[in-house]
Amino acid sequence: MMRGRIILISRAKRRKEVPRFVFASIFLNLVSLIDLRVAACNSTSCDETMGAASSFVGLRVEQATARRLLAVDSTQTLRQDGDVLIQLKDTIKIYCGDPNNITSMWKPQGKRQAVNPCKEKNGTKQYWRGIDCSADLRVESINLTNLGFSCKLSLLVPSLRSLSRLKHLDLSNNSLTGPIPLELASATALETLHLRSNRLDGQVVPTIFRALSNLTSLDVGNNSLQGSIPPSLGGLQFLETLDMSGNNLTGQIPVELNSCKRLNKVVLSRNGLQGGVPFKSLSNLTFLDVGKNDLSGELPTSLDSLLALQTFDASHNAFEGRFPSFAGLKNLLYLDLSTNKLTSPIPREFYDLMRHLSFLNVSDNDLRGEVPPFDEHRGVTSRSFLNNPHLCGKTLNKKCSTEKSMLVAISVGGTVGCLVMVLLMYVCCSRCLRNAKSSKSSATVSAEVELNLSSEDVTRITQNFSEQNYIGIGSMSTVYRGQFLDGTAVAVKRLTIRRGEMSESAQTVLADRFEILGHIRHSTLVKVMGYCCSPDMKALVMEYMPNGTLSNLMYPSGDAEVVKEFNWTHRINAAISVAEGLKYLHHDCPTPTVHGDLKPSNIMFNTFMEARMSDFGVAKALSDNGIGPSASIVATTSGYLAPESARQACTIKGDVYSFGIIVLEMISSRSPQSLEAGQTLPQWIRDTIQRNKSLKHVLDPILMSELRLQQQRMAMVLGVALLCTREDPKERPYITEILKMLNHIKANRQDGSLRGSRGSRRLRSSLRNHQRNEEVPGINVQPWPPSAGPSAPRRHVMSLPHNPTLSDWTQDSAENR
Numbered sequence: 001m002m003r004g005r006i007i008l009i010s011r012a013k014r015r016k017e018v019p020r021f022v023f024a025s026i027f028l029n030l031v032s033l034i035d036l037r038v039a040a041c042n043s044t045s046c047d048e049t050m051g052a053a054s055s056f057v058g059l060r061v062e063q064a065t066a067r068r069l070l071a072v073d074s075t076q077t078l079r080q081d082g083d084v085l086i087q088l089k090d091t092i093k094i095y096c097g098d099p100n101n102i103t104s105m106w107k108p109q110g111k112r113q114a115v116n117p118c119k120e121k122n123g124t125k126q127y128w129r130g131i132d133c134s135a136d137l138r139v140e141s142i143n144l145t146n147l148g149f150s151c152k153l154s155l156l157v158p159s160l161r162s163l164s165r166l167k168h169l170d171l172s173n174n175s176l177t178g179p180i181p182l183e184l185a186s187a188t189a190l191e192t193l194h195l196r197s198n199r200l201d202g203q204v205v206p207t208i209f210r211a212l213s214n215l216t217s218l219d220v221g222n223n224s225l226q227g228s229i230p231p232s233l234g235g236l237q238f239l240e241t242l243d244m245s246g247n248n249l250t251g252q253i254p255v256e257l258n259s260c261k262r263l264n265k266v267v268l269s270r271n272g273l274q275g276g277v278p279f280k281s282l283s284n285l286t287f288l289d290v291g292k293n294d295l296s297g298e299l300p301t302s303l304d305s306l307l308a309l310q311t312f313d314a315s316h317n318a319f320e321g322r323f324p325s326f327a328g329l330k331n332l333l334y335l336d337l338s339t340n341k342l343t344s345p346i347p348r349e350f351y352d353l354m355r356h357l358s359f360l361n362v363s364d365n366d367l368r369g370e371v372p373p374f375d376e377h378r379g380v381t382s383r384s385f386l387n388n389p390h391l392c393g394k395t396l397n398k399k400c401s402t403e404k405s406m407l408v409a410i411s412v413g414g415t416v417g418c419l420v421m422v423l424l425m426y427v428c429c430s431r432c433l434r435n436a437k438s439s440k441s442s443a444t445v446s447a448e449v450e451l452n453l454s455s456e457d458v459t460r461i462t463q464n465f466s467e468q469n470y471i472g473i474g475s476m477s478t479v480y481r482g483q484f485l486d487g488t489a490v491a492v493k494r495l496t497i498r499r500g501e502m503s504e505s506a507q508t509v510l511a512d513r514f515e516i517l518g519h520i521r522h523s524t525l526v527k528v529m530g531y532c533c534s535p536d537m538k539a540l541v542m543e544y545m546p547n548g549t550l551s552n553l554m555y556p557s558g559d560a561e562v563v564k565e566f567n568w569t570h571r572i573n574a575a576i577s578v579a580e581g582l583k584y585l586h587h588d589c590p591t592p593t594v595h596g597d598l599k600p601s602n603i604m605f606n607t608f609m610e611a612r613m614s615d616f617g618v619a620k621a622l623s624d625n626g627i628g629p630s631a632s633i634v635a636t637t638s639g640y641l642a643p644e645s646a647r648q649a650c651t652i653k654g655d656v657y658s659f660g661i662i663v664l665e666m667i668s669s670r671s672p673q674s675l676e677a678g679q680t681l682p683q684w685i686r687d688t689i690q691r692n693k694s695l696k697h698v699l700d701p702i703l704m705s706e707l708r709l710q711q712q713r714m715a716m717v718l719g720v721a722l723l724c725t726r727e728d729p730k731e732r733p734y735i736t737e738i739l740k741m742l743n744h745i746k747a748n749r750q751d752g753s754l755r756g757s758r759g760s761r762r763l764r765s766s767l768r769n770h771q772r773n774e775e776v777p778g779i780n781v782q783p784w785p786p787s788a789g790p791s792a793p794r795r796h797v798m799s800l801p802h803n804p805t806l807s808d809w810t811q812d813s814a815e816n817r
Helices: 002-015 018-040 052-065 067-071 078-096 182-186 206-211 231-235 255-259 301-305 348-354 403-412 415-443 455-461 504-518 550-554 568-588 618-623 631-638 652-668 681-692 701-724 735-747 806-810
Strands: 131-133 139-143 168-170 192-194 199-203 217-219 224-226 241-243 265-267 287-289 311-313 318-321 334-336 359-361 368-370 390-392 470-473 477-483 489-495 528-534 537-543 603-605 611-613
Touching (some): 182 206, 206 231, 455 489, 455 537, 568 603, 568 611, 568 735, 681 701
Parallel strands (some): 192 217, 217 241, 241 265
């Protein structure tokens, strides 16, 4: 070794290459040092005795050959983030299943096999689906909702907790099982944790959430978690949203939650919580739902300190005593205190608040006193006070007792006066009793007084379900015409549920659901005027629609006395009315509702040929109680349910799909059941236009006479319907956006411009949840505004195209591939 070093020195001196000599000398010394270390250690302890040089060399080897090992504890680079995600993908594939193949693109890309989960596609979307990155290119968000994963959550956590910059994690609407793993506490950067609608169980471990001090949103609702709500949640100073509804939680609501000063929304409904409502002085709290628990005692006056509160639901508990005035809640819009044991008069201050409420329900209590006259409006009517036998007033059609004034008169009267007054009181009471009996008799069959009807009432309304009153039959019900005692015509839908088919608890849940449906009111919805949910009969009493259903108009029977001309104007107006109804159910209703069974037979027409939607929420109410055919059977046979309905509960995007099918049917007059096996109506529309290169080949013959004048509108409405029926729910627009499109199409002149504007104006369609921009015949989708950054609010408009030509229908679009 020394001899070699002398030779190098002599050569360097001769050539005057001092720099090379220096580097060579350093290298040889380093090699000698490593040789000495290796000689000094044995085979079992070599790693422990290696010096700095050996550790340095070993580190480089590990980075080159085993990069994923560095990502186990805490990732430091984008490449390590990617390696962890690939590990997560392997776990999902092996243990959870990936039926939608979402993680298929989680892999090295390009010639260099680069691992880059933040690589953008077309400069707009993250290349790895479900992954979002920060501005400095680190993985900070994972959204894997509604993907059919079925495995233990604990299998996924080791990878997830290694992502050192992970802020947002959403695994909702899967079938993940087991308890929430303690290891999740290591993901200390988390700000959003959503595990909603899985099958998680076990105790809620307090130490998990104590460590996640950066949480702003925690949603573990609709699982089977047990135990009590951890008081340690009070230590989450940044917490804004807390949802633990629909579990098996017991114990009291911890008072420590009042330390979370940023709380904006708290949902603890549908558990078994006891005690009272401890919330106070939370200035940011706007939404509080503690309904359907076992809470008791008096509603505290401290609720008045929740100054920002807009929604308060404490229904279906055991609260008793006085009715709060809520005088301090100037922003309150929604109040539900139904099904409790409140016994006091309603304070006068509360009636001033009622003018600002959009929904009120204090039914099924024991409230006392007179309800003064008030202006009824949507959600606040006389029905808001049902089943409070000691309430009275003109609004409730119930006279208040005059016994108090009578007793005063008796006390100052003489003997003769006393006898006269007693006699008069007897006469008055007799009349009152007769009036009360008469009122009670009509209340059982008048939806204006009572929603819950007995089986005898329903039988009497329909004249014992006589054949003369028969209207039609469906897969789960038979419909009859009926009439209340006051002459109001109704339609009675008797469900084909046999006695004993439902348990008592399921029957109670179904009755509660029908009660909610009875309070939903909108101009485009058929009113539910009553219901019966007795052991031997399940029925809905609805507003009668004299012009029948959309099915009747599209496919009239041969013996129909009058076949109405169902022209283009009727059809686009019907589509807009149904869209308005869905918009209310999905986004504006105090109790957001999924229709779940939208089809032509559930779209009805009143005297003025205005479309009204019926049976909203009934399918879900039945399926939740195990009644009716399975979703997979219905989805594959009806043609109206979205493809994903075969494996998951109905969603608002499923309603959008059904709406699109109905619009396609109104345009083509072709029922989904009339197609070949395995073919869908959107596929038939696209294939027919591609083959014949003409709109008229998919058009209802009745509409042919209007084709010349309405061709552009028909083309654009057809494009909207195809947009609604995309296979991927994320690529379908929301009903709010669809309604905007239809209204602008209706207002559009044949030359493509809008009334009241110069030239053409553009109305763009929202696709913020779509994975790609696809061309749809007649629809041109563009982002808005073009220069907006990813965090800027987005407006979405659909362009109104030129008069459609054959090229519009046969373009090589992703929709046709």
